């Protein structure tokens with residue numbers, strides 16, 4: 001069978017085994033489409049059925065999460081953990097709490113995580129989990145009761161050498177705290193079973209900042225290949241959560257001007273730039289008051305575009321930092337027509353395949369999520385190392401390691417694209433470089 005037929009057969013098997021899980025199909029297709037030249041060069045991967053194995057999670061866990069709301073009513077949600085691949089280390093990847101969560105979203109995220117974690121150069125396998133619970137509008141007590149119920153089941157599947165979850169959409173410091181407390185209570189163990197912990201109980205400095213900072217460091221490496229820096233660049237950012245906030249903080253430090261923020265209701269456009277003071281307002285609004293981004297527009301008297309995304313705003317660089325498929329073909333066309341030539345993905349799979357195709361064809365500096373947002377999980381890896389050593393590193397130590405990791409992630413993607421004759425195509429570079437390490441480890445470990 002030829003290489004294309006082999007890849008097509010694997011993809012068809014994925015469609016058949018995972019009906020209706022469109023996000024998972026999309027993520028698998030993007031990776032498989034990059035791997036033709038690698039499979040051609042390495043028939044041993046075909047003989048060992050590495051492709052067939054890598055698209056099938058090692059373990060899938062699905063469970064009931066019953067909890068009681070403040071009115072005394074019983075609520076029932078559905079929890080998941082996909083332990084996708086442990087060839088390089090314990091499963092590692094976030095937990096997402098959002099009403100749209102179902103198997104297809106978590107499988108796409110878990111699959112992406114395998115390659116992302118490989119690119120970090122740290123010993124971590126890939127996994128992802130979460131629940132269709134919506135934290136929006138819930139009291140702190142309701143969130144606590146939910147988290148306790150969720151962890152009561154999850155705790156039997158995770159552990160510091162088995163599976164170490166982290167945060168993602170809807171899971172920040174508050175939720176990690178409640179889940180950590182419940183794990184400790186049930187197991188009577190104070191161990192690093194989650195990352196993103198509070199600083200005085202095992203967390204790492206720079207972990208909250210890491211995904212946003214890392215995404216900017218990655219974009220900085222892309223700019224360096226053209227002899228440019230962020231000085232004076234106008235940037236658009238979507239989302240207003242963890243990743244968006246620290247993307248803006250780092251861009252400000254590097255001399256760029258960020259002019260947008262959004263949430264699922266709409267976008268604010270601040271042409272004067274979201275400076276440190278305005279960013280402090282956003283952090284209080286989103287992380288403490290848990291309000292809507294429209295309040296920014298009311299406070300600073302700037303435009304609010306209800307139901308719109310930021311991609312119609314003119315910019316040099318775009319940082320999608322909200323959710324999957326938030327940049328479609330029309331958005332990409334508009335961005336390119338307005339002169340945008342850097343896209344660095346903080347969110348996971350934010351560009352549709354049609355949007356990504358345009359970025360690649362136009363040869364802009366396009367950093368795909370599994371490379372550009374790897375700084376979050378990399379710093380989670382550094383948190384695990386500190387937990388194992390029972391030490392805490394300084395802010396400077398962690399930030400320097402994060403920077404070095406992002407430089408290395410970019411170099412691996414860049415070099416792999418060169419090696420396979422696709423110079424500058426970092427999508428292909430990320431998929432190949434991430435894949436080869438995992439595939440080789442799977443070969444070494446036999447048929448497991």
Ligand code: NDP
Nearest residue numbers: 168169170211239240241242243263264322323347348376
């Ligand atoms: P947060 O929950 O902190 O923030 C998410 C932001 O995105 C909010 O502003 C939210 O708005 C917006 N958003 C979520 N869903 C949608 C939607 N369907 N349409 C429009 N806006 C939406 O999450 P994070 O910042 O942690 O995560 C953002 C992205 O970054 C995700 O794709 C995540 O997988 C990815 N990521 C996160 C990492 C991390 O370390 N946290 C690591 C690597 C990737 P609203 O409040 O209205 O829901």
